[in-house]
Structures are given as C-alpha cells and as structure tokens.
Amino acid sequence: MGIHPQIQKLKRADIVVACPGRLLDHIRRHSIELTQLETLVLDEADHMLDMGFIPDVRQIFKHLPVNRQTLVFSATMPHEIRQLTKTFLNDPVTIKIGVTAPADTVSHAFYPVAHHLKTALLLNLLENSNAESVLVFTRTKHRAKSLGKKLMTAGYQAASLQGNLSQSRRQASLDGFRDGKFKILVATDIAARGIDVTRISHVINYDMPSTPDTYIHRIGRTGRATRSGEAYTFITGEDKKMVNAISRAIGSNIEQRILPTFNYGGTSHNVAHRSRQYKKLHRNKVERKR
Template identity: 65%
Template sequence: IAPTRELAEQINDNIIELGRKTGLRSTTVYGGVGLNPQIQKLRGGTEIVVACPGRLLDHLNQKNADLSHLEVLVLDEADRMFDMGFLPDIRRILKYVPVKRQTLLFSATMPDDIRHLAHEILHNPVTVQVGHTAPANTVAHALYPVPQHLKTGLLLELLGHTDAGSVLIFTRTKHRAKRIGQQLEKAGYKAASLQGNLSQNKRQEALDGFRSGKYQILVATDIAARGIDVSSISHVINYDIPDTVDAYTHRIGRTGRAAKTGDAFTFITHEDEILVRSIERVLGEKIGRRTVMGFDYQKAAPSRDTEFARPPREPQRRRIPAPARPEQGRQREAVPGPSGQQASVGYSGGRTAIASPQRTPSGRPRTGNAPGGTSSRRSWGARPNRGPDRGPGSGSR
C-alpha cells in the first residue's frame, strides 16, 4: 500500500524488473482510472497488488478482491499516508486481511500516530532504523532571501540567468503549483505541473514529458512528487522551503545523482530562518546566500496577496422576468384551502391575488385538482430539482 499513484507505479515497475524470472504477477490499483480493467486483473489472479488505500478499499467493499489468504502486507511511506488522511482507510483495510500474516511498515519519520498504528498492527516487531542520509556532495546549495510577494518574479529572473537543463520546482500547495506552471508557460518555458487535481492520464503525461525532455520544467508538490525517478535533473528549486529537514533532503536528492553535479536553490523569507539553521546543522556547513543582479527587491507588496488568489467566480445571471401577459394568460391554479376559506395564488410578476377555493381568479370553475391537492404546473422560471454534479471517478485517496 502506497500513498500516491506515481509511487505505486514506480514500485510495480521495480517488482516487474526484479521478478522477471519468477513468474509472479503484479498489478496496480489506484484511483483516477477506470475500475473495470483493475477488476479484470484482480479476478484473473495476481500474486502482488500495489495499491493506494482509497481505491483498494473500493474494490474490497465491492468484493472485487479477496485478501483472506494474504501472506505479506507492506505499508510504504506510512507517515505520508498519515499526512494525506489515509489512516482510517488503512484501519478498514486491516479488517479484510488475516490476523496471521507478516506486516512491514516503512516510514521516514515516526510521529505518535504512526507509533500507535505500529503498536496496533505489528506483533513483536523488529525495528530497523537508518540514520539521516546526508545529501550528495555533488549538489551545490544556495539560499535566495526574498519577500513572499516577489518569489515568482525572482523565479523568472533566476531562470533567465541560469544555464539549466532539467528543473524541478517544489511548492507547498497544489494551487500554487498549478499557477506557477501556467505563469512559466506564459513566459515561454516548456513547463508542466504535477499536482493532485490532475487526472491520472494528465499526471502521467506530465511525468513522461518531463522524463523525455518535452518539458524542461516540472512544478510539483511534495506529495505529487513521491515516485518521481528522473536521473537527469540539473536543478531543484524550492519555491517554498519544505516543512522538515528530511523533506529538504528528499527534495534535493533528486539532483546530483550518479556522480553528476546538481544545484539546489531555496527561496526563503524571514520566517524560514529557524528551519534554515536546522538544515545547515544536518549539512554541517552554512549555506551561501545569493541575490540576482538587476532584480528589484524593493518593489512594494500589493494591498492584499493577489498573486495566487483564486479567480473570482462569475456572478450568477439573474433570470429576467417574463413580460407581462394578459391576466387570464398568466394565471396559475390556486392551491385550494379548507372549505369556505380563500387561497392565495402567485403570478409570474410576483404579485398575489385572492381566489375562491372553488373557482380560478378569472371566475372559471376549478378543474384538474382534487380538494387539498396542488397544481401540477410549475411556476414561471422554476427549475427541476437536480442532484449535485458529480465528476468523473475519484482520484487516488
């Protein structure tokens, strides 16, 4: 079980490569794609399933998969699954697997919730702990102090002054990743964004395009970037500094691979200084601070942060009232009241008339409704009830 589709695909690719001579079959299960192809593979038989929690739970609930004879359960990137809110799904999945099994849990960090989960699902576990992995010494680090509202301008200026081959840019939110990708495209760069709102096909197209060189720049969030395995990245740019030292190490570890040199640039604000000192302690050295010649760092901030504000919704169009019609042509049948009482009748113009319970406002005998019934006609401009719009199948959860 893995947190993202990209990571599930990467794991499955390795299983296929490593198990080529074993005859073992494997398949991936995640959201954002159709159910039927996955159902066929699950029912056709497979020894290994690499799944995201939400879609796996869907299959289990629909009885498309049987885990009653499961021998080994692996929870990969457990801390990331916790961050994404998958812990309840994992607990539900555990109800479908046998008590007697081998369980392996992998996690870069061990917050209390993950420790509680490990204590809950593991029996006398053996703990293997690996210390902090220092970044490759082939990576050059640099900090770029900049006010928050000038980050995008600095990014464009920096890219214009940098002889970059393949660039991976990290942001803190998927909304920001999407907007930066769009701004880079407008500036003439071959750029794509990788974030959770994309369909699986578009995510795969962005990733494949980055690998092949179709896109020079890929903008991604930490979660979406899990599973990115591209060996030729020349620059990693942290548009937003990561939340932890481990996350910083993971990000910049995508450059400087295979003895190649790489650059890691990080934009920082005054609020980031404490985390910067923690990163420097892990690196064992101070990180140099740089500025970009010719860039205006004194530009005033806008009255409010509009750089990444969501576009305003278009105001709903008011329905124009129907033109006035002759009184008889625009009448509605009244809702009869108790015997001997009058009932109010609404008109398209918004006025109210008084009608006899037994006759229409024009004096005609009432027909078509039983006493106490309601009119079968809808009011002018009334819309049929509609359920909430539903988009295509849910993504990986």
C-alpha cells in the first residue's frame, strides 16, 4: 500500500501494525501521533535485529510517552536484544514459554576446521555420508547464496534460501526441498523460519549459531516424528565460548570428530578438485546402474 492511503487510514485507526522503517517515515511526516500511545509491541525482535531494523526502533522510542506498556516477543534472545530491553523497558518481567531442549532422536558432533576449508569439509562429509535431505545454515545471505552455487557446481541438487529472494523463488526453493527435487537447502536463520519438512536427515551448521537457543532451533529441524537425525557443526578457533555454551545447553559434552578422509592441510582450491571428483563418481554410479 502506498503512503497516502495509509495516511488516510491512520486518521481512524486505534491499532497500528507497521514495520519500523515505515512507522518512522510516518512519524517524520507527522501523519501519526504517538504521545497517547498505551501499548507498544515489538514482535520477532531477533528478526528485526538480523534485518538491521534496531536503529529505527531506537529512533521510534524517542517519540513514545514514558508511561506505556512495552511487550517484546523474540524466538531467541541475543545480547543486542537484551541490551535493548534493559535500555527501554522499566524493570521488565521475562516469560519463557516452552523451554527448548533438543530431541533425543538427534545426535550431535562438532567438526573443527579452518574457516577457509569449510566448503571442502562440507563436500567431504556429503560424499561420505548417507544423507537424504540436508539443511545447511550460514550466518549471512551472501554466504548462503554463494555456498548454494558451489554445491550445484559440485553436482548436487541444491538451492539457497535467503532474504534477497522474491516470494515466488523462495516458495520454489521450499517446495523443491520438501518434494525431494533439492537434496540440500542452504539457508540463513531468518530465511529458514517456517520450514516444516519432517524428513530432514541432517542439519549442518556451516557457521556457528550466535546463541545456544539458536543452535537448538536449528537442529530442531531434524530428528522429527521419531526419525533419527544428525546435527553437525563446523567450529573454528574463535568458537570456543559458544562450543562450551552449547554443550551446557545440551547437558553433555558434544563429540569432536576428525574426518580421516579429509586433507586438513589443504587449501580452498581443493574445492574445485573435489567437485570434479564428485562428478566423476556420479558418472560411474550412473554407468553401473545402466
């Protein structure tokens, strides 16, 4: 909806639902008056953080009355959101609904690896596993898109799911993954929200999640409906604190694995070599079937 129809509707509204940027636009246009606001609700606060909306939210708070009720809803509580609540909420009460815990059907493993060898390690894992349906998590949209392309170049049926996709392309990726057209889906935490696929056999954290809660949310996509699932996490030397935090959240030390078939002294150039190896192996399998 354009800005001018919104201005007309705001004249008669008691409840306003808005994204931070558009609300801030109306504040600057003086088309909305917030001095009498009674209740403010911030929904999906961690989503706003990942989308870069928190600076706009801070600006909006400057235009709100001191006496108000503020409710913050968030699937996870990263440090930045906790700081926001401390700054703008007065003696807030925390309510945690449905204490998260990993399913017993999921097995966990950490894979230590240098950052520049992550893609090569991922290819090695895929080549040497019986993974049926794999969900790979990355920290950024750019990395999700780039990794998806690399997996396709290596010969895998893969797609990426990230915020820059149009709704139609996002839906096509989701449907293809759900229907088995794509064996691998690479996604960011935000883009992966709403994925409901019961047959995911493996969740691979290409990038370390930012909080233990995020880790549990990620791996909750596998091991569903009494099926067994595997959760692999690539860890670098920078991830020691989060490794310990996740182990505490799980309630046990997670096994650290070294792949005997992987060259840990290699370079990122080995990715192209492994791509050729995979294509050759795939051709041989097809020929044997014939």
